[in-house]
Amino acid sequence: MTAHSNSFGETSRAVACLGRLRHFLIHGSLPLLLAVGFSLSGCSRQEASAEKQGKSEVGASVPVLVGKAMAKSMPVQIQAIGNVMPYSKVAVRSQITGQLVQVHFQEGKEVRKEDLLFTIDPRPSQAALDQAKANLARDEAQLENARIEFARAKKLFESNISSRDDYDKAQANLDTLRGTVLADRAAITNAALNLEFTSIRSPIDGRTGNLLV
Numbered sequence: 001m002t003a004h005s006n007s008f009g010e011t012s013r014a015v016a017c018l019g020r021l022r023h024f025l026i027h028g029s030l031p032l033l034l035a036v037g038f039s040l041s042g043c044s045r046q047e048a049s050a051e052k053q054g055k056s057e058v059g060a061s062v063p064v065l066v067g068k069a070m071a072k073s074m075p076v077q078i079q080a081i082g083n084v085m086p087y088s089k090v091a092v093r094s095q096i097t098g099q100l101v102q103v104h105f106q107e108g109k110e111v112r113k114e115d116l117l118f119t120i121d122p123r124p125s126q127a128a129l130d131q132a133k134a135n136l137a138r139d140e141a142q143l144e145n146a147r148i149e150f151a152r153a154k155k156l157f158e159s160n161i162s163s164r165d166d167y168d169k170a171q172a173n174l175d176t177l178r179g180t181v182l183a184d185r186a187a188i189t190n191a192a193l194n195l196e197f198t199s200i201r202s203p204i205d206g207r208t209g210n211l212l213v
Helices: 002-024 030-059 123-158 164-197
Strands: 100-103 116-120 199-201
Touching: 123 164, 164 199
Parallel strands: none
Antiparallel strands: 100 116, 116 199
């Protein structure tokens, strides 16, 4: 089957070549016919070679990669050597003087806002707060007594029984004790604040650095 197909192909190519060379044919001229036969043979070989080359080129497969186009974010990777710096840095310092008795974190660990970091000995601050409260209680009692004394002095002065000097002294003592009570209340507020400062807490969320104590 293959030999027959090749013979048929060669005959077709020969006819094609004769069609192209028909204007050169002269009946009765043998040398010309021989030349034509030689030309036909040459034409047949050239077309066979060209056909084989064409089939070889057509038959050769070229791999092609096909992908579906899509829109998405592409990561940008940058390789470099550098230093990492925090957005913000907070130095934690004590607001009162005292002895540091406990550290509640490890260096390099993450902490949250209001986490307890240090504890300063709270006993002096607690004692100061207790003293301020005791002073307030004492002075409030004296203030109440001064009110009673002033009311009596005022009544006697208005009745012309006591002098103006006694009335003025009672008034001054009352005013003094009123100021003393206000000072005692301020001292209590200050002592309570100092007691709160014995517990040092983180002001922000972050990672702890080196402990400089």
